[in-house]
Amino acid sequence: MPKLSTGGRFKSAVCAGEIMVVTASEDDVTLTCGGAEMVAPGSEVADDAQVHPDHAVGIAMGKRYITADETIEVLCVKAGDGSLAVNGQLLLQKDTKQLPKTD
Amino acid sequence: MNVMMLLEMASGAFPDRPAFTDGERGLTYTYSELFEAARLRAGSIRAQGASRMAKLDVSNLGTPLGLFASAWAGVPYVPLNYRLTNDEIAALLKRVTPAYLVTSSDRVDAFGALDDVHAVATDGFLDAARHVAPIDGEWAMDPDEVAVLLFTSGTTGEPKAAVLRHKHLVSYILSSVEFASAPEEDASLVCVPPYHIAGIAAIMSSVYSGRHVIQLPNFSAERWIELARRHKVTTAFVVPTMLARIVETLEAQGATNADMPDLNSLAYGGGKMPLSVIEKAMSLFPETDFSNAYGLTETSSTICVLGPEAHRDAVASTTEAGRRRLVSVGQALPGVEIEIRDDKGRVLGAGERGEIYVRGEQVSGEYEGKGSVVDADGWFPTRDAGSMDDEGFLFLEGRADDVIVRGGENLSPGEIEDVLLTHPDVADVAVVGVPDEQWGEAVAAAVVAKAGASIDVQVLKDLVKQELRSSRVPAYMDVWSELPYNETGKLLRRVVKASFEKTLA
Numbered sequence: 001m002p003k004l005s006t007g008g009r010f011k012s013a014v015c016a017g018e019i020m021v022v023t024a025s026e027d028d029v030t031l032t033c034g035g036a037e038m039v040a041p042g043s044e045v046a047d048d049a050q051v052h053p054d055h056a057v058g059i060a061m062g063k064r065y066i067t068a069d070e071t072i073e074v075l076c077v078k079a080g081d082g083s084l085a086v087n088g089q090l091l092l093q094k095d096t097k098q099l100p101k102t103d
Numbered sequence: 104m105n106v107m108m109l110l111e112m113a114s115g116a117f118p119d120r121p122a123f124t125d126g127e128r129g130l131t132y133t134y135s136e137l138f139e140a141a142r143l144r145a146g147s148i149r150a151q152g153a154s155r156m157a158k159l160d161v162s163n164l165g166t167p168l169g170l171f172a173s174a175w176a177g178v179p180y181v182p183l184n185y186r187l188t189n190d191e192i193a194a195l196l197k198r199v200t201p202a203y204l205v206t207s208s209d210r211v212d213a214f215g216a217l218d219d220v221h222a223v224a225t226d227g228f229l230d231a232a233r234h235v236a237p238i239d240g241e242w243a244m245d246p247d248e249v250a251v252l253l254f255t256s257g258t259t260g261e262p263k264a265a266v267l268r269h270k271h272l273v274s275y276i277l278s279s280v281e282f283a284s285a286p287e288e289d290a291s292l293v294c295v296p297p298y299h300i301a302g303i304a305a306i307m308s309s310v311y312s313g314r315h316v317i318q319l320p321n322f323s324a325e326r327w328i329e330l331a332r333r334h335k336v337t338t339a340f341v342v343p344t345m346l347a348r349i350v351e352t353l354e355a356q357g358a359t360n361a362d363m364p365d366l367n368s369l370a371y372g373g374g375k376m377p378l379s380v381i382e383k384a385m386s387l388f389p390e391t392d393f394s395n396a397y398g399l400t401e402t403s404s405t406i407c408v409l410g411p412e413a414h415r416d417a418v419a420s421t422t423e424a425g426r427r428r429l430v431s432v433g434q435a436l437p438g439v440e441i442e443i444r445d446d447k448g449r450v451l452g453a454g455e456r457g458e459i460y461v462r463g464e465q466v467s468g469e470y471e472g473k474g475s476v477v478d479a480d481g482w483f484p485t486r487d488a489g490s491m492d493d494e495g496f497l498f499l500e501g502r503a504d505d506v507i508v509r510g511g512e513n514l515s516p517g518e519i520e521d522v523l524l525t526h527p528d529v530a531d532v533a534v535v536g537v538p539d540e541q542w543g544e545a546v547a548a549a550v551v552a553k554a555g556a557s558i559d560v561q562v563l564k565d566l567v568k569q570e571l572r573s574s575r576v577p578a579y580m581d582v583w584s585e586l587p588y589n590e591t592g593k594l595l596r597r598v599v600k601a602s603f604e605k606t607l608a
Contacts, residue, residue: 006270007104007246020108020244022277041241061116062282062311075277077112099279099436100410101291101312101338102370102396103304 010038014049017080023073034082055083065091104246107174109311114138121315144172145238151221153203157181161320165225166297167306175242179249182298246270264471265400275403275465278438285314292339294319304404324352335365342373342592347380361387372396374592397432403465409433431496439463453493458503459485507536522570528556535600547603548577558582
């Protein structure tokens with residue numbers, strides 16, 4: 001997989017999950033969901049595709065996920081059963097600070 | 104990255120929830136209806152070959168539909184101020200052609216006659232039967248595409264068009280709103296003008312949180328109170344003049360309690376809130392959380408918030424500094440940095456007055472045809488003057504351009520106004536600089552008396568001399584029946600200044 005770019009969208013090859021890249025790094029990385037490399041939004045998912053048991057916590061719509069060094073951040077735009085990972089390292093869920101409603 | 108993605112997520116997660124209701128006409132879009140309507144209108148905008156979509160009308164369902172359909176079609180959305188004169192509107196339209204214009208039916212002929220303007224009435228825009236070809240394919244995800252062009256109400260010369268790209272607006276929403284965080288019964292009453300950045304922000308944050316928006320097109324306090332009660336509104340945003348009217352109206356009705364048990368949250372911003380108004384409001388709405396938001400068009404709306412906790416702490420405080428927090432605009436949002444700098448660009452310390460600079464991903468600071476005014480390190484000069492206390496609470500002191508230069512000394516109108524407002528006979532005050540042969544500029548003050556009170560000019564001058572120093576004492580002081588404000592509650596200082604200059608000439 002080439003470099004990620006901000007705004008880029010990917011879908012999981014093994015579950016319903018979809019993400020958008022919020023912050024990208026300069027490095028070439030491998031972004032996976034459910035243990036399989038993520039694919040372009042319109043791609044077909046094979047019927048026998050399976051989520052790897054070590055990457056099966058799932059992702060929730062509207063949650064943001066980051067690498068431990070916070071150089072890559074993605075937003076889940078469709079929920080799925082697979083977990084996200086960059087170069088094999090699972091991403092962490094980022095907390096949004098609950099702010100007073102202002103608009 | 105595209106604001107359409109926010110609607111796509113909402114439509115996917117709660118398709119049948121009401122998204123927007125026109126409070127006057129009673130029409131409603133659910134989230135999935137709004138999504139499909141945007142797909143259809145995006146097709147019409149693209150078919151016209153428009154480079155921009157302009158909207159010239161009060162708030163209605165065409166407002167969110169216009170924003171999202173433009174984003175899907177890949178053209179900037181340009182909401183125009185419908186209170187401008189026809190000549191002013193025509194001049195702005197010429198800057199955004201070829202344009203797809205949605206406007207009230209009485210204006211279609213006049214503006215549709217302009218070159219490269221395709222004008223449709225709002226009713227026709229909303230009528231699905233008039234749109235036959237939905238757009239083919241997805242919206243662009245390039246974060247650098249322009250989402251919104253907003254003409255700022257410049258005080259001199261031509262209005263500037265602030266450029267807000269998808270990355271600015273989406274960053275603002277992602278960092279300040281939790282997706283789907285609104286309970287299903289939440290309803291937000293939106294009464295800010297649709298051509299104001301707060302109106303744009305309200306659409307996006309309501310959609311992303313899943314909140315039902317009730318639109319109030321033409322603000323009146325009576326109507327606001329009625330709609331808030333009828334729709335069991337849970338959250339609302341008002342500008343200070345609106346809150347003042349709501350408080351007056353409730354008091355005139357003899358109310359000691361606003362009787363809006365569902366209203367959890369009331370936010371305000373867009374101008375300076377008089378201490379007396381916010382104190383009365385907090386007593387009329389004892390169960391309501393108050394928040395004060397500060398932001399600019401160029402920063403994609405809110406950059407600073409004074410939250411409910413800070414409001415209650417300030418009211419309960421026994422110290423002067425603690426109570427003063429009530430007129431602060433609070434602390435920077437996550438991901439936003441703020442600095443106060445002097446006129447040589449040096450960063451100032453706590454309590455020192457200077458110009459407010461801001462940095463963050465939601466900050467655009469760019470104008471069409473003029474480029475970006477953000478510096479190499481990402482800092483945007485707001486042209487607002489202010490100071491920050493030792494805990495990062497920001498206090499606004501008016502526009503940096505309003506600083507009065509008297510005999511080489513910089514005087515802040517806000518500082519003098521704050522002192523005058525402490526006098527029990529003073530309801531409102533505006534301090535401006537007027538030309539002066541000896542000093543360059545002299546201090547002039549327009550003072551409004553409280554109901555039943557009368558103003559003793561000498562007493563007020565003595566008060567300024569005693570609290571500040573003699574150079575701050577207004578050389579001219581007139582009593583006015585009221586001060587001029589624009590519709591979003593901003594004091595029109597230039598009008599006050601012009602009036603003084605005319606009488607002094």
